[in-house]
Amino acid sequence: MILDKSLIQQYNEQLAATQQKKFNFLKATLQDEGHDVTALLEQLAAFQIAIPSWALGTGGTRFGRFSGGGEPRSLEEKMEDVGLLHALNQSSGAISLHIPWDIPQNATAIKQLAASFELQFDAVNSNTFQDQNDQNYSYKFGSLSHTDKQVRDQAIAHNVEVIKHGIDLGSKALTIWLSDGTDFPGQQNFRRSFQRTLDSFQQIYDALPEDWKVFIEYKPYEPHFYSTVVADWGTSLLFCQKLGEKALGLVDLGHHLPNTNIEQIVSRFLMEGKLGGFHFNDSKYGDDDLTVGAMQPFQLFLIFNELVEGMASQEVQNPALSWMIDASHNVKDPLEDLLQSIEAIKIALAQALIVDRKKLENAQEQNDTTTAQEILQHAFRTDVRPLLAQARLESGAAIDPLAFYRQNKIRQELINQRGVKTYSTGL
Template identity: 80%
Template sequence: MILDKSLLDQHNSQGNALHQKKYGLLASVLQDEGHNVNTILERLAAFQVAIPSWALGTGGTRFGRFAGGGEPRSLEEKIEDVGLLHALNQSSGAISLHIPWDIPQNPKAIQQLAASFELKFDAVNSNTFQDQENQDYSYKFGSLSHTDKAVRDQAIAHNVEVIRHGVELGSKSLTIWLSDGTDFPGQQNFRRSFARTLDSFEQIYAQLPADWKVFIEYKPYEPHFYSTVVADWGSSLLFCQKLGEKALGLVDLGHHLPNTNIEQIVSRFLMEGKLGGFHFNDSKYGDDDLTVGAMRPYQLFLIFNELVDGMTSSEIKNPELSWMIDASHNIKDPLEDLMQSVEAIMIAYAQALIINRPALEKAQLQNDATLAQEILQNAYRTDVRPLLAEARFKAGAALNPVGFYREQKIRKELIKQRGEKTYSTGL
């Protein structure tokens, strides 16, 4: 769906007076506090969050799935939806594909279509957590860690195929989430399972192009609840250190045990130069895959505090990060949910950018916990949404993306074009 630019301009014109009043007040305060507002706007404009192809339809639970209508029926329509998002917020300039859910049949045409929406391809994702049609061997008891070499070889070949698809599209990274694990004590030997997995990773790593990276994602439980091969950030880091400089850890915000200090994990990865990127989401209980910032916005801010500190510190030598969303919209319009998620990420980033870092460092050196908290919470409690709106306005996007989306009844138009009963590929 191609947006009518005149409707977007009309939307912005109607809301611009109030926006400028809010933005002017905030900009004045920030300048008085010593911030360069133009520099902040430039950083916000440059920050791009990749949209996963699997999140453009409604998700599901193990009990059922309730499609919302107008879902993209093909990879081409998924790209169109991401293009629509990017036109509305100018912060979603990349798409992350999951193979084999979204195998490009004509890579050149797909790349051209993405370029027409000013989109690039971020990390490509492999899938050895499901058995696919006509698959020779089952992953019921594991894939890259399986006791049977034939099964491991099949899983390795799949990852190599994913790399090939990524090369054709101009991607530069592979994400591996390994669901391998056990359900009962004694089911597998932990040491040997790790060794088999490392051997599989090494074979995949050897197939990476020179300018590529591989992201090793971790998860403490699910689908296996006794043990997981890559169960935590330490396991991920250990694999990455053994593999080499092109191997980096990937942090999914939902992949942690309750009350885990994720911001400290982020700091540790950055210290070692081994942070590859994020799958952003939120959770109440476990891997809920909720809208980013829906439950723990302060935690998200604290994570970005560590990220901004790491990205601006001369002491940290970490590669450029990949920012991706990984969410499941069981009852919400997926496009609205993704817009809200991107907004929440941008808010946390903007709040982290306005932290008074010299004052914070001084308070830390003086062990002044009260002042350090005041400095952080002053930034967190600042309503930075006018900054985001101004960055969008300058880029030609919508002042209020969700508001415009609803005003124009875009979901109804998608249903009209695609049908009420359409199902997107993915979970």
């Protein structure tokens, strides 16, 4: 669906007076606290979050999947949906492809389509956690860590193929989420499994172009439940340090054991200059892949607090970060969920940007725990939504993207175009 942008302008005109009142009040408050509101608006407008191609369809569980209708049936339709999101919020200017779910049949045509929606290609993602119909060897007992060299070689070749697709599209990074692991004690030798994986990673690393990066994701459990090869941030960091400067860790917010201090992990990665980026989602119990900020908005804010501090510090030398949503939804309209997720991410960013850094650092130096907590709580409790709405308004996006989406019955329009019983490819 190609959105008529004049509808956004008409919609904004209806809300302009109310938005101006809300923004003026917040602007005066922030200025009184010493903030440069113009600079804040510029930072928020520049912040872009990639949309994964697999998030445009209704997600599922191992028990079932229920299509919401109007799902994209091809890569081209997925790109249309991302273009729609970007038109609504001007914050979704990139798409991340999963191979082989979304192999471009004509890279030149796909790049031209992306340009028409003002989209770029974020990291490309490999898949060795599933067997494909045309592959010779199974990944049931592992891929890059497998005891059989033929299986490892097959998995390595797939990652190299993904890199080639990324080069054709203008991507600059490869993301590897390795599901390899074990389900029972004694199933594999931990040390040898690590060494086999390192050798496989090294061959993939050697295939990277000079200006590329590889992001190594980690996860403590699932689909295997006794061990995973890349189980935690320390293992990811260890692989990255052994591989070289182009290897960086990727933090998925759902890939942690309950109550893990993710913001501290972020700080450690930054300290070592090895943070590559994020897969944003939220969770109650595990890797739930819920809407960003739906469960733990304060944790999200604390993560961005570390990011804002670290990226501004002269002590930290870390490459530019990659930002992406990684969520799967069984009961929500995927586009509505993505709009909510992007809003939550940018709220957390805006709140982190208004933390009084000098006062916070002074409180930390003085071991004044109460004041430090009050400074963070003050920023977190500030309603920055009018700031985000103003940034959208000034960039030509909708003041309230979700309300616009519903008011214009966009999901019904997609159903009319694509059908009720459509299923997004890949999932």
